Amino acid sequence: MARRAFLHVGTAKSGTSYLQDLWWRHRDELQAQGLLLPGRGRRDHFTAAALVKGMTAVVDDLDQRDREVWSRLVDETRTWDGDVLVSNEHFADTPAEAAVAALSDLASAADEVHVLVTARDLGRVLPSAWQQRVKMGARMPYRKFLGSVRREDGDQKFWRYQDVPAILRIWSAGLPGGRVHVVVVPAPGAPRDELWTRTASVLGIDVTGLDIEAQRANDSLGVVEAELLRRVNDAVPRERRDLAYSRRVKRTFVPTALVGSAPRDSFAVPDNHVAWIEEAAEGVVVALREGSYDVVGDLRDLEPFVATDGRTPDQVTDTELLAAAEVVLDRLGLPPAGSLDAALTDLAGHLLSAG
Structure with missing residues (x-):
């Protein structure tokens, strides 16, 4: 035993x-x-x-x-x-x-x-969480996602x-x-x-001296990159955004072509969502304080962190999206598209043909 x-x-x-x-x-x-x-x-x-x-x-x-x-x-x-x-x-x-x-x-x-x-x-x-869903093929805009989570309708997951x-x-x-x-x-x-x-x-383990350097590439996305991927998903027919599609996106497209295609911006929380997020976070803190659990760390760290210099995806311009898309197309060995709509179509076609 x-x-x-x-x-x-x-x-x-x-x-x-x-x-x-x-x-x-x-x-x-x-x-x-x-x-x-x-x-x-x-x-x-x-x-x-x-x-x-x-x-x-x-x-x-x-x-x-x-x-x-x-x-x-x-x-x-x-x-x-x-x-x-x-x-x-x-x-x-x-x-x-x-x-x-x-x-x-x-x-x-x-x-x-x-x-x-x-x-x-x-x-x-x-x-x-929104970014992760986009990597899985979701096309729900960021603000709509936040509203759905707030209302808990259609987003219980x-x-x-x-x-x-x-x-x-x-x-x-x-x-x-x-x-x-x-x-x-x-x-x-x-x-x-x-x-x-x-x-x-x-x-109860001693981790002194153990290497903690990341050995996997960081595949988190900036605001422009995440919104570009959401737009690509939107250009893919719903029935084609299946498990195989999400695996291609997460395993190859994101780490090898999309990451680093645009300057990195932090995600902002829209002002109209700050209050309910703070209220939800306070509920967690109260439950942990009142419970008999073994809490390790400072509960103040659960107070919502809101980036003051961040942006929301709807603030990204089509010019920024096209610039990032052209970088991605070049990395994939595809010709320049010239317009955002054409770039989205080309990237969606590439992901579907890759399967």
Whole structure:
């Protein structure tokens, strides 16, 4: 039996990729300290989350071996005598009954089960979440997205991944408060390794001297680049914006052609959305203060950060979009388009023909 089993359930856009990259990169060093990351790699943890939450679109395409991934991770936990860590943000969006079953599985394999939630301020999460959806093929304008999230109509998915108090209620069922850990993502300006060291303190590992330099290219987009991609999505027929399309966009188009095609601007939060975002953030802080959870970090870091020098995508001009599009076309080995409409058509055609 493992001593402790840690399940990191998200939230999405809270530094999860950063943490997972480091955990897997230093897997051997962490294992030498007694912390095991079970499975063959990050993909197994994603598959496990899909199985636990019942992610039909993924599960239906799994072969028999992959359908047994969660069971294998639990079995590996049972045969390890130290601590174990399983991490994927898709665990956040898990029905209550399925979460109880997963915790029960882990309880059969470890003396203690711990849940880890990383939480980031809504002022940075919202633009990041919109950008992620655009990478998945969405064409909803930024302001309309914010309005939908505010009203919660037609956009419940955002809150299923970001409603920290609700996620904690689901995943803390039957666990002592001290075994439910909330690591607050530090505010801008903090040391770049602060989130890494905060989570390390929960896991009980010494990360002194471990390399924290990014080995993956940063594929976050600036305001111009994100709006250009949204316009390209809008030029692609709805029925063609499928899983295969989003994979081409995320895996090749964004990192190799789109990133760096325009000067980088920060995302701004429109003035008419600031008040409700601040109110929602205050609700999270109050819930964490009143709860019995183990909070690591400063709750003031959950106050919404709003970039004072940022812009919204609707403030981007067609001239800026065309300039970025021409850079992307050149990188793809395609001729100049001459107009924005032609560039969007050419880029959409390239992405569809690439499949």
